[in-house]
Amino acid sequence: MELSLRMEQVVAMAETCSAAADIGCDHGYVSIELIRRKIAGTVIAMDVRQGPLSRAQEHIEREHLTGQIQCRLSDGLEKLQPGEVQEIVIAGMGGPLMIRILENGRESLDRVQTLVLQPQSEIPEVRRYLHKSGWKITQETMIKEEGKYYTVIQAKPGKETYERPLEYQYGACLLRDRCGIFEEYLKQEEKQYETICRRLERENTRKAVERLEEVRLLLEQNREAQR
Known part of the structure; x- marks a missing residue:
């Protein structure tokens, strides 16, 4: 088995x-x-x-x-x-x-x-x-x-x-240990957020603007996790 x-x-x-x-x-x-x-x-x-x-x-x-x-x-x-x-x-x-x-x-x-x-x-x-x-x-x-x-x-x-929201989002242990798979995950997530931001920037609706603000915050958090 x-x-x-x-x-x-x-x-x-x-x-x-x-x-x-x-x-x-x-x-x-x-x-x-x-x-x-x-x-x-x-x-x-x-x-x-x-x-x-x-x-x-x-x-x-x-x-x-x-x-x-x-x-x-x-x-x-x-x-x-x-x-x-x-x-x-x-x-x-x-x-x-x-x-x-x-x-x-x-x-x-x-x-x-x-x-x-x-x-x-x-x-x-x-x-x-x-x-x-x-x-x-x-x-x-x-x-x-x-x-x-x-x-x-x-x-x-x-x-x-945990003192930082980042640690709940990604896990304090994972942020500390920095395994290769986790680093790969962060980079892939960053690309996904960037793609979503570009798409939302082309839309001219209130809902898109609100969602864009949310995704930009997530992108900022992702980049902080990679530092």
Whole structure:
């Protein structure tokens, strides 16, 4: 079984623990790898849909890991008991849904020491939510797969606040570490903003003028991130 580069990075960000939960487990590949690589002693694979959960169960049985991986039909963290796991992985879903899952499952986060998150959208909002909810961001990485950029976040309990909006927009860890993929992403985003600005400058509507002002601010922020 070979993981996608995105899921490989999610697994790599996980830390050794006795028990982990894989939320939105889909095919169960991350759950399986957490066991195979001895990252987690046991895993609870959870999904809101029966179809993906059944496929995960089939894959788990094929790998002879039913004694270590338990499948649960669950809307987010609903079926996870407080103190049941030390690590939670949530990957491959939009930022707003991820925030809703974490917020609705606050009681289930008791004794959780590590979150590994891979939001598909609204990443700055995920960072803000983590800080407002008593989590500090300990690691971030960015990878590129099939032409798309993905961010993986690791968070642990603690107090943290970023002083600059730029750090919420792009991630303080990414700005600090300056990995090549992140630098590439910034340059590509800059070109996109420049193209949008040129198009809006040719339009003579109030809406275009307002949007142009917004994009120019984003472009300025992008260039600050590259410095």
